[in-house]
Amino acid sequence: MDVPAALSALAPRLSPGATRATNARRLSGGASQETWTFDLDDGTPLILRRRPTGGAMSAAALPLSTEAALQAAVAPRGAPVPEVVRVCESADGLGEAYVMRRLDGETLGKRIVRDEAFSAVRPGLARRCGEVLAAIHATPLDGLPPLATSDAASELARYETVYRQSGAQRPVFEAAFRWLADRAPPLERPVLVHGDFRNGNLMISPEAGLIGVLDWELAHLGDPAEDLGWICVNSWRFGEWRRPVGGFGDYQDLLDGHAAAGGAPVSLDRLLFWQALGSLKWGVMCLMMYASFASGADRSIERAMIGRRASETEIDLVLLMAT
Amino acid sequence: MITHPSAAELTEALKAVQTGPPGDARAAFIARVADNARATLGREAALGPAAEAAAVERLRDLLALDGNFATLNEELCARLADGRLAPLNPAVLAHLKISLVDQIAIDQPGYSGLAALEAAS
Numbered sequence: 001m002d003v004p005a006a007l008s009a010l011a012p013r014l015s016p017g018a019t020r021a022t023n024a025r026r027l028s029g030g031a032s033q034e035t036w037t038f039d040l041d042d043g044t045p046l047i048l049r050r051r052p053t054g055g056a057m058s059a060a061a062l063p064l065s066t067e068a069a070l071q072a073a074v075a076p077r078g079a080p081v082p083e084v085v086r087v088c089e090s091a092d093g094l095g096e097a098y099v100m101r102r103l104d105g106e107t108l109g110k111r112i113v114r115d116e117a118f119s120a121v122r123p124g125l126a127r128r129c130g131e132v133l134a135a136i137h138a139t140p141l142d143g144l145p146p147l148a149t150s151d152a153a154s155e156l157a158r159y160e161t162v163y164r165q166s167g168a169q170r171p172v173f174e175a176a177f178r179w180l181a182d183r184a185p186p187l188e189r190p191v192l193v194h195g196d197f198r199n200g201n202l203m204i205s206p207e208a209g210l211i212g213v214l215d216w217e218l219a220h221l222g223d224p225a226e227d228l229g230w231i232c233v234n235s236w237r238f239g240e241w242r243r244p245v246g247g248f249g250d251y252q253d254l255l256d257g258h259a260a261a262g263g264a265p266v267s268l269d270r271l272l273f274w275q276a277l278g279s280l281k282w283g284v285m286c287l288m289m290y291a292s293f294a295s296g297a298d299r300s301i302e303r304a305m306i307g308r309r310a311s312e313t314e315i316d317l318v319l320l321m322a323t
Numbered sequence: 324m325i326t327h328p329s330a331a332e333l334t335e336a337l338k339a340v341q342t343g344p345p346g347d348a349r350a351a352f353i354a355r356v357a358d359n360a361r362a363t364l365g366r367e368a369a370l371g372p373a374a375e376a377a378a379v380e381r382l383r384d385l386l387a388l389d390g391n392f393a394t395l396n397e398e399l400c401a402r403l404a405d406g407r408l409a410p411l412n413p414a415v416l417a418h419l420k421i422s423l424v425d426q427i428a429i430d431q432p433g434y435s436g437l438a439a440l441e442a443a444s
Binding site: 028166168169170171172174175176177178179182234237239240241287290293294299300301302303304305307308309310311312314315316318319321322323 | 325326327328332333336337339340348349352353356357359360363393396397399400403404406409410411415416419420422423424426427430431433434435436437438439440443444
């Protein structure tokens with residue numbers, strides 16, 4: 001498929017003054033989706049997100065039209081998201097895809113937690129994340145596209161099944177599954193959960209802070225503490241382990257921001273439960289990615305080496321269990 | 324001792340790595356991953372045997388059983404899974420802490436979880 005040509009043909013429907021697309025370039029990363037950056041000749045900066053031709057859809061991933069609908073649904077609540085410009089139709093010749101405005105900022109966690117350029121926005125970032133999550137969690141569920149509901153117990157059961165299938169013998173995961181199952185909080189009132197709210201999916205501007213929540217493919221209905229815990233998983237603190245919220249802030253700032261913006265009260269205990277479950281999930285995901293190497297589906301060194309990141313989640317879990 | 328992937332699997336994956344064209348971002352990324360894998364294999368060769376021998380000693384005491392690492396580790400997993408050992412059993416946690424410190428020293432010696440664990444104990 002000639003994506004740049006299809007984008008040029010679509011240009012007049014993306015912006016009234018445009019006649020063609022320029023600078024179309026596929027960005028690296030994203031195994032299940034393709035991301036293309038391009039401009040229109042009237043200067044509009046855009047992003048195309050599309051399902052690769054013939055690409056298998058992972059069981060957990062949402063249809064792209066659902067992602068687009070969620071971004072449109074949370075925007076009026078005050079959650080910063082890229083504006084959706086078009087959900088593609090088959091006549092557009094791009095397959096399953098949508099187009100959104102391109103934001104100007106940084107998603108690389110390593111830079112966000114360390115670079116001098118972000119030192120002015122870092123102190124307020126954890127509170128802002130709490131506020132934005134409260135806005136997402138307050139989205140009315142009526143009118144949302146169909147979404148799965150999951151609670152702590154069902155998430156644990158799902159990942160334990162995957163772990164058992166891996167054939168791995170990992171005592172930390174065995175202990176963590178039992179420890180967390182005993183403490184799994186009931187789901188009181190399901191809310192819209194982003195499902196992957198962490199460094200990498202947050203667009204940060206050196207001047208304006210959090211300007212975009214990206215990558216809605218794991219959104220579902222669930223416990224608001226799931227999103228609050230996930231951003232505190234040590235794997236995305238990029239070495240800044242003393243700042244539990246994404247390597248840039250403190251638990252209390254995140255919880256205060258969430259509460260101040262109208263979020264239902266979440267205790268630190270409940271957040272820490274979901275943080276530990278998050279570490280366990282990421283550890284099992286590392287084993288899943290390694291499994292595609294072991295099965296022969298993808299014999300790359302990258303797929304093999306990701307398995308060696310499971311131990312980082314084990315050391316984090318041991319610390320969470322021991323304290 | 325370490326599996327998913329084992330050292331043998333890493334060695335095999337490294338053999339299949341091909342040099343990409345200069346300036347290619349994907350090839351440069353793969354080259355960095357390959358360098359990491361070689362460094363991991365070096366650390367595992369240097370540190371793995373002593374770590375495994377120490378783990379076997381700890382597991383024999385903890386489980387009151389004899390056997391090699393794989394057998395004893397599997398037994399520990401089974402006892403944790405069926406509740407014969409509690410997840411917060413202090414002797415289990417003590418063993419797991421030492422095991423993880425040893426494994427992180429091989430897999431990712433710069434990982435911050437190591438410093439966090441040391442600061443807490």
